[in-house]
Amino acid sequence: MATCIDTSRVEPKQTHEPDRSNPDHHGCKYVEYCRPSFCDLVSRVPLCQNHQKPKLVDEGEGGGDIWLAMVEEAKIDVKQEPILSNYYYNSILSHKSLESALASHLSSKLSSSILPSTTLVDLFASVLAEDGEIIEAVKKDLEAARERDPACVSYVHCFLNFKGFLACQAHRIAHKLWSQGRKSLALLIQNRVSKVFAVDIHPGAKIGRGILFDHATGVVIGETAVIGDDVSILHNVTLGGTGKESGDRHPKIGDGVLIGAGACVLGNLKIGDGARIGAGSVVLKAVPPRATAVGNPARLIGGKGNPIKLDKLPGFTMDHTSHIHEWSDYVI
Structure with a gap:
């Protein structure tokens, strides 16, 4: 609380005792x-052009x-x-x-x-x-x-x-x-x-810890969807069903998964731990762990028989583009 007080000012004397009953x-x-x-409306703290995240108190190992x-x-x-x-x-x-x-x-x-x-x-x-x-x-x-x-x-x-x-x-x-x-x-x-x-998340959906909904606008998650730990999901992502059937009908997202903007994962299918779903993809089949699926309908980078495996969890790295050189030589 003391950090809010401008020490350059002199506090006026109190002319009455405070109402401690209040x-x-x-x-x-x-x-x-x-x-x-009025003079405080412009901050006197200079702005740093190269703004960085401040180091927080009590941060350290653990x-x-x-x-x-x-x-x-x-x-x-x-x-x-x-x-x-x-x-x-x-x-x-x-x-x-x-x-x-x-x-x-x-x-x-x-x-x-x-x-x-x-x-x-x-x-x-x-x-x-x-x-x-x-x-x-x-x-x-x-x-x-x-x-x-x-x-x-x-x-x-x-x-x-x-x-x-x-x-x-x-x-x-x-x-x-x-x-x-x-x-x-x-x-x-x-x-x-x-x-x-x-953001429309059915209250029946199960969501783990360490979740990042980045921007989040337009995210839709169905009733029987399950999301693991340390998952990162961008805006306009849908974890939905494929029709009007009832029961267990929504995707199961493993730990450490990254789902890019605008992707749709539809049906009761499994996205394996550490997998990556490219932006705008429509996923209708299961994705193996640490594989990358892109396109509409989505296909695995490297092919179904021998998909290229990611060596790092994309849910942590937030890497959306390292797969591009594997399938395209198009340069802007």
Whole structure:
């Protein structure tokens, strides 16, 4: 909190004692110190032309406490841009845990005139408190965004602004409700997520940890789809069925898979661990582990009999193009 105070100013003397009976006094003092004056509207912190991701506190082997890192990042952002002080206080700095902040932030995003945020925040907080595995998955998703997306400059940047991340966490809550038989409520959350974030994930779908929905607009994932750990999926990807049949009808995506923008994977088929699906591809058959499938309909690079195997997990490398020289000599 002290990072928000401009030490070049002299704090005026108080002419009266603060109302300590008011529970909001602490928050009001924060806003009083952090609300910018006219001269603060332009940040006095010089911008670096070669902007790089900042090194976070408590980072090291085995990682650190992501929540503490987010709090420190938020303080730095507020110091650089005081105009954001109220937003950061309500979203991050007024909370004592990642669970509390996530429940509050999601509820503010997904609320409507007939579905108030006060109702949603209690629901989300209760689900997160009940299932500790969800918050562990949330941390892995934050790490995935920061490690794989060059546009992600900090954990707090992802938490506040990445709609793919937020849609995934809302789905985790909806899936928990779905598994408890609270299907109407789960479907309502799906509908709000689809409308607000343009990401449509059926609450019955199962999603692992370390997921990156990069940009995320137009992502559609069906009811019986399963996504493994450390998967990266770009915008306009569909994991869908092939008709009106019921039952188990959607794709099963292995660990470490990369699915490029605009790809469609249709039917109850398996995409093997570490496989890569090229942008715009339409996949109608199973893809072996560490193979690359491209085209419409998709074909394996190297052929079905002896597909070329990737030596690194594309879900981590985010490599979309290294296969091109294998099949094309076209040069722009």
